[in-house]
Each structure stands twice: as C-alpha cells, then as structure tokens.
Amino acid sequence: MRQDILTLDNVCADIAQYHILHDINLNIPKGGVHVLLGRNGAGKTTTLRTIMGVLHAHSGSIKFDGQDITKYHSSDIAQMGVAYVPENMGIFGGLTVEENLRLxxxxxxxxxxxxxxxxxxxxxxxxxxDKAAWSLSGGQKQMLAIARAIIEPRKLILIDEPTKGLAPSIIDNMIEAFHEFAKETTILLVEQNFHFASSLGETVNVVEDGKIIHSGDMKEFAQDKDLQTRLLSLSLDQHQ
Amino acid sequence: MVWGIVIVIWLGLALSPFLFHDVRSQQVAARICVFIVLVASYDLLIGYTGIVSFAHTIFFGLGAYGAATALRHMGPGWDAIVIGGGIGIVMAVILAIFIGLLSLRVKAIFFTMVTLAVASVAVVLVSQFSDFTGGEDGITYKVPKLFKPATKLLVDDDGHVVRWLGTKLNGKLAAFYSVFCMSLLLYLAMIRIVNSPLGTVLKAVRENETRAEAIGYRVVTYRTLVFCISAVFAAIAGIIYAVWLKYTGPETVLSFSINIDILLMVVIGGMGTMSGAVIGVVLLNLAQYYLRDIMQLGAEATANLPLIPELLNPDRWLLWLGLSFILLVYFFPAGIAGTMLKPRVK
Structure with missing residues (x-):
C-alpha cells in the first residue's frame, strides 16, 4: 500500500456566503494520476483551490506530505512543491513565454x-x-501553463480541466505527456473529458454537492457504466 | 526608436552645459536628471507593481532634508552628505516598511488613501518643526568646496578658470556632472532591476496577484520590497537635489504638486516602461519652463491677428498645458513610450 501524499479530512469551505465543500474526505496516494470527477458546480475546482490555499477551509484539515497545510498561505504551499494549473490556465499574458516559465x-x-x-x-x-503569452492560441497557452508546472520537480500537481477547448489531436499528445509526468510526480486531475481521465487515472474520486460520493480504482469505474451513469447522471459515452 | 530617444535625451543632458550657457538651462537640465530618477522610481511602484502611492515625495523629502540638515549643522563636508543622506535613506526605508506592512495588504484605493494621509502629515510636521526644518522657508546651507562656483577645476597660465566651448570649468560644472552621473547610474540600476528576475515577479504581481501567489510569490512581501527599493531611489534623488540646489524647502521636495507632477510624468511617458520616465520628465519640465516663452513669441508674431494673441498670452500657459495633456492621452493612451512599445494586435 502506497503512502498518501495528500489527505483531506472533513474539509469544509465557503465562497462568500455559500457553503461549497461539506466534509470532503480525500486520500491521494503518492505517484501517478488521480482523477476528481463530478458534474458542473459539484465542487471540484473549489477542492483544488482549497488544497492550494487560494481558499481557506473553515473546518477540517488538509495534510500534504505529512504536514498540516490547512492554514498555510498559497505561496508557502507552492514553495513546498505543489503546482496548480487552474482552469483559466493562470498564465501571465503580459509576460513572454520565457518569463512565464522563469517565474x-x-x-x-x-x-x-x-x-x-x-x-x-x-x-x-x-x-x-520570446513571444508574449497573450499572443498564443488556447492550446499553446494550456501547454505553457502545464510546462510551468513541470519546469521544476514538484511533489504534487493540481490540474483543472487541461483539455477544455482543445482539439482532439492536442489531447492525444497531452495524454502521452501526462504519462511521462506521472512517472516522477503525483497529479490530481479535475477533468470532464472521460476518455482523457480514464486513459490516465489510477484512482477516481467523484464529487457531488461538495462531498466525495465515490472513491475507487479508475479501471473498475471505467468499466462500470451503471455506476458512471448513477454517479455522474449523464451518459459518458458521448464524451468518449 | 523609444530607446533611441532616451539615449539622445541623455546625450543632450550630458552636453547641455556646453550647448546652453544660461543659468536657467543648467537648472532645468539638473532638475530633469534628478526627476528622471524620481519618476523612474515612482514607475517601479505604479507601472511595474500597480501600487498608487502619494507618499513618494516624503521619501524624496527625507533624503533631501537629511542631507540639508546635516550640511547646515555639520558644515559643508562630504561626511555631512553621507551621514545626513544615510539617515534620510534609513528613515525612508523604515517608513516604507511601516506603510507597506500596514497597508499593502488592503485594497489599492485604501492604500492610496493611507499614503495621501501620511503625505499630508509629513507636510504639517515639516511646517510645525520649523526650528529643525526651517518650516515654510526651508533651509539654506553650503555645499562641499568642489561644488562652489568659485572653485576652479582647470586654470590657465594667468590663474583664470579655463573656458571650454564657452563654458567655465568651475565648481558649478562639477556639481552638474555629479548630478548627471549619479542620476544616470541610478537610472541604469533601476533598468537592471526591472530586467532582473525580481522585475519579472513585479510584472506578474501587477498582472494577477492570486496567480503570482499560486506559483510561490508572497505578494505582500514583494510589494513591500519594491516600496522600499523605490523609497531608497527617491531618497537618493532627494539628496542629489538638495546638494544641487543648496536649499531644501517644502515647495522644492515635499509639496503635493510635486507628487502630481511625478504622476503626470509617468502617465505622459508611459507606465511600466522606464524609458517613459525620461520622456515624460523632459516633456513636462520643458513645458513648465519654456511653454510661456514659446507662447510669448507666438503672441508677438501674431500680434496683428484677432483673438490669437489673446489665446497665446503666456498667462494662459496652463490652458495649453492641459490641452496638450488631453491630446497626449488621446493619441498615446498608454503614454508615449508605452504606446510606441506596445505590440500591435494582428
């Protein structure tokens, strides 16, 4: 049994007056790609933002590599070896590609x-x-965002919907790239593209209404169509 | 192109004692040199980090008053400039850390308000502690012998000061070139800073604080750091200006109008460009000192025409300055250097 690199224990988090995460429990083993699935608005992005310290949990605890980081500042969490690739890519458009990576x-x-x-x-x-990052295409910006996350060795990379809006050919290249990264780090991936997620994921956690409602092996989940339909309430075939 | 203009301006400043022989030209050239440092240091804040501060003249004033007070009490020696100026710089850094840690966490508008309040308090304090600061009258003092107009840098066989291209090689020239060299070095140091990894972090902080934090940069630390760096440069500019003017008073280093001028110079030149600081300073200073002369000439030349001489009356120079500013903002929305350097969107 592998050691967990990340543990969320009854984590609750709010955005303004709205309770988004309700007692989230999550265990992410060290190494490989681990997927967080769920419908829109289920709390996947909020979970990543709370792990990263962009939002602060008002109860529960988050442990990273054995250390309680619940109250840590996001910059400290980043310095501990956690990289975050947000859904909007999080690159600096006014800086060049080189400057984005150098940061x-x-x-x-x-x-x-x-x-x-x-x-x-x-x-x-x-x-x-040498080009300004704003001048890149959507796919190139996504590549830059991911490249920035792997420019240094990281213990954990949080990636939010890396395939959103990308052409299928780019997605296939990205699957290969992620297999490469997963050899040396742990990736927690939020993804709507089930083909992408199931091609990479070792484990899967399904979020619904701010709670983890299923945790298990990705291969088993990918084969169990009934479970997918029940938990995600949609036909995943259309995403394959 | 923009950097070509900047190099031409610096060359013009370097040659100005030999190109223009009147006292006012030399005063304007020295003021431009000092203000390039002051405005570039303000650009570090507003242009590179997105911090709008009205406390910049306090740092300028602390350097100037530090050197001025020491020169008055210790006499016209280099030690007075080093000790007084050094104390001014240290006080500027302490104040910058204090303001920074206290208020850089809050939203931009509150930070600006805090700096505005601190700036007002500083002006009142200078006025109140008149025994020490000279109050509204300011302080006059002597400077080291090297900078005195009577000092002869080179003498001919008869013992007279040598003239070269019509300019006397005296202490005034030494003072000007000290101002010029110090200003150029400080400006180059700031260019080095904005092109260093620190400069890239500052630009990232300006663009998106949350993103900068998520890749490991504590925004408040970097904002406070740049506030301190900017304060040091402003304080050194203050020391240079105090030594050049041989007078320090609220009107020359501390008034609110100076802060507005600095802001205008940054905006006219182009925020976040460094080259814009040079262009903005030159344009506004030339306008402030020479627009009235040009208008006078224009009014005389059009004396026979209706209305135009009235409009060109030198008393109306602020109207023309304001109109020029509106046109500049319209045609160069990102400032002169900012618009010229901006990449064209396909």
Missing part, C-alpha cells in the same frame, strides 16, 4: 534537462519562446 523556475534558472524535455513535449514553447 516558476528555482531562483529564475532553468534546469537544461527539464527544459529540453518540455521542448520535446511541447514544441510550441520553444517556437514562441
């Missing part, structure tokens, strides 16, 4: 080996190196 590199210096790997995975990064 995430340790002391502003690139590891040449990692940089070369990023160039191989995402050739657009090298091609548009």
């Amino acid at each position: 995430a590199a340790n002391k502003g210096k690139f590891d040449p080996v990692r940089l070369k790997r990023i160039y191989t995975l995402f050739p657009a990064i090298e091609k548009f190196w």
Whole structure:
C-alpha cells in the first residue's frame, strides 16, 4: 500500500456566503494520476483551490506530505512543491513565454534537462519562446501553463480541466505527456473529458454537492457504466 | 526608436552645459536628471507593481532634508552628505516598511488613501518643526568646496578658470556632472532591476496577484520590497537635489504638486516602461519652463491677428498645458513610450 501524499479530512469551505465543500474526505496516494470527477458546480475546482490555499477551509484539515497545510498561505504551499494549473490556465499574458516559465523556475534558472524535455513535449514553447503569452492560441497557452508546472520537480500537481477547448489531436499528445509526468510526480486531475481521465487515472474520486460520493480504482469505474451513469447522471459515452 | 530617444535625451543632458550657457538651462537640465530618477522610481511602484502611492515625495523629502540638515549643522563636508543622506535613506526605508506592512495588504484605493494621509502629515510636521526644518522657508546651507562656483577645476597660465566651448570649468560644472552621473547610474540600476528576475515577479504581481501567489510569490512581501527599493531611489534623488540646489524647502521636495507632477510624468511617458520616465520628465519640465516663452513669441508674431494673441498670452500657459495633456492621452493612451512599445494586435 502506497503512502498518501495528500489527505483531506472533513474539509469544509465557503465562497462568500455559500457553503461549497461539506466534509470532503480525500486520500491521494503518492505517484501517478488521480482523477476528481463530478458534474458542473459539484465542487471540484473549489477542492483544488482549497488544497492550494487560494481558499481557506473553515473546518477540517488538509495534510500534504505529512504536514498540516490547512492554514498555510498559497505561496508557502507552492514553495513546498505543489503546482496548480487552474482552469483559466493562470498564465501571465503580459509576460513572454520565457518569463512565464522563469517565474516558476528555482531562483529564475532553468534546469537544461527539464527544459529540453518540455521542448520535446511541447514544441510550441520553444517556437514562441520570446513571444508574449497573450499572443498564443488556447492550446499553446494550456501547454505553457502545464510546462510551468513541470519546469521544476514538484511533489504534487493540481490540474483543472487541461483539455477544455482543445482539439482532439492536442489531447492525444497531452495524454502521452501526462504519462511521462506521472512517472516522477503525483497529479490530481479535475477533468470532464472521460476518455482523457480514464486513459490516465489510477484512482477516481467523484464529487457531488461538495462531498466525495465515490472513491475507487479508475479501471473498475471505467468499466462500470451503471455506476458512471448513477454517479455522474449523464451518459459518458458521448464524451468518449 | 523609444530607446533611441532616451539615449539622445541623455546625450543632450550630458552636453547641455556646453550647448546652453544660461543659468536657467543648467537648472532645468539638473532638475530633469534628478526627476528622471524620481519618476523612474515612482514607475517601479505604479507601472511595474500597480501600487498608487502619494507618499513618494516624503521619501524624496527625507533624503533631501537629511542631507540639508546635516550640511547646515555639520558644515559643508562630504561626511555631512553621507551621514545626513544615510539617515534620510534609513528613515525612508523604515517608513516604507511601516506603510507597506500596514497597508499593502488592503485594497489599492485604501492604500492610496493611507499614503495621501501620511503625505499630508509629513507636510504639517515639516511646517510645525520649523526650528529643525526651517518650516515654510526651508533651509539654506553650503555645499562641499568642489561644488562652489568659485572653485576652479582647470586654470590657465594667468590663474583664470579655463573656458571650454564657452563654458567655465568651475565648481558649478562639477556639481552638474555629479548630478548627471549619479542620476544616470541610478537610472541604469533601476533598468537592471526591472530586467532582473525580481522585475519579472513585479510584472506578474501587477498582472494577477492570486496567480503570482499560486506559483510561490508572497505578494505582500514583494510589494513591500519594491516600496522600499523605490523609497531608497527617491531618497537618493532627494539628496542629489538638495546638494544641487543648496536649499531644501517644502515647495522644492515635499509639496503635493510635486507628487502630481511625478504622476503626470509617468502617465505622459508611459507606465511600466522606464524609458517613459525620461520622456515624460523632459516633456513636462520643458513645458513648465519654456511653454510661456514659446507662447510669448507666438503672441508677438501674431500680434496683428484677432483673438490669437489673446489665446497665446503666456498667462494662459496652463490652458495649453492641459490641452496638450488631453491630446497626449488621446493619441498615446498608454503614454508615449508605452504606446510606441506596445505590440500591435494582428
């Protein structure tokens, strides 16, 4: 049994006056890709934002790598080795591709080996190196956001819907890339594209109304159509 | 193109003692040098980090009053400038940390209000502690011998000061070139800062604080840091200005109108460009000092025409300055350098 890198224990979080997360319990094992599924508005993004410290849990505890980070500031959590790729990509449009990556590199210096790997995975990064990030296409921006998350070794990467709005060919490349990343880090992935999620995920957690309603093996979940329909209330075939 | 203009301006400033021989031109050239540092340091705040502060003249004033008070009490020595100026810089940093930690966490408008309040308090304090600060009259003092007009840098066989291209090689020239060299060095240091990894972080903070925090940068720390760096540059500019003017008073270093001028210079030049600081300072200073002269010439040349001489009456210079500013904002919405450097959207 692998050790958990991330544990959420009865975490509750609010956005303004709205209670979004209600006693979320989540265990993410070290290494591999772990998927968080759920319908729109179920609380998936809020869960990632709460782990990252962008939102603060008002009760419960969040443990990362054995340390309680519930009250930590998001910048401290990032420094502990957690990278966050938000749904809107979170890149800085006014900065160049290089500057965006340099921000995430340790002391502003690139590891040449990692940089070369990023160039191989995402050739657009090298091609548009000096260009302002706002001038990139949606897919290229997403690649930049992911490249920024892996420019340094991270213990945990939180990724929110990386395939949203991307062409199928790019998604296939991204599946390959994620398999590569998962060899050395842990990825917690929020994803609506079930084909993408099931191709990568080892475990799955389903969120509904701010609670985890199912946790288990991804392969088993992918084969159980009844369970998928019941938990996600939609025909996943249309997403495959 | 923009940087070409900046280089031409610096070259013009370097040659100004030999190009223009009148006292006012030299005063304007020195003021431009000092204000480039002051405005560029303000651009670090407003342009690169998105902090709107009205406390910038306090830091300028602290440097100036530090050097001025020491020169008056300790005599016209270099030690007075170093000790007094040093105390001014330290006080500027302490105040910057205090204001920064106290209010950089709050929303931008509240921070601006806090700095406005602190600036008003500073003006009142200078007025109240007149024994120490000279009150509204300010302080006059002597500066080191090297900067005195009577000092001869080079003498001919008869013992007279040497003239080169019509300019006397005396202490006034030494003072000007000290102002010029210090200002240029400080400006280059600020360019180095904005092009360093710190500069990239500042731009990221300006663009999106939450995103900057999510990749590991504590925004309040960086905002306070840049506030302190900016305060140090402003204080050094104050020291240079105090030594150049041989006078320090609220009107020259601390008044609210100076802060408005700095803001205008940054906006005219282009926020977040550094090159804009140079262009904005030159344009506004030239307008403030020479627009009336140009209008006078215009009024004389059009004396026989109806209405126009009235409109060009030098007393109406603020009207023309205001109109020019409106036109500049219309045609250069991101400031002159900002608009020229802006990449064109396809």
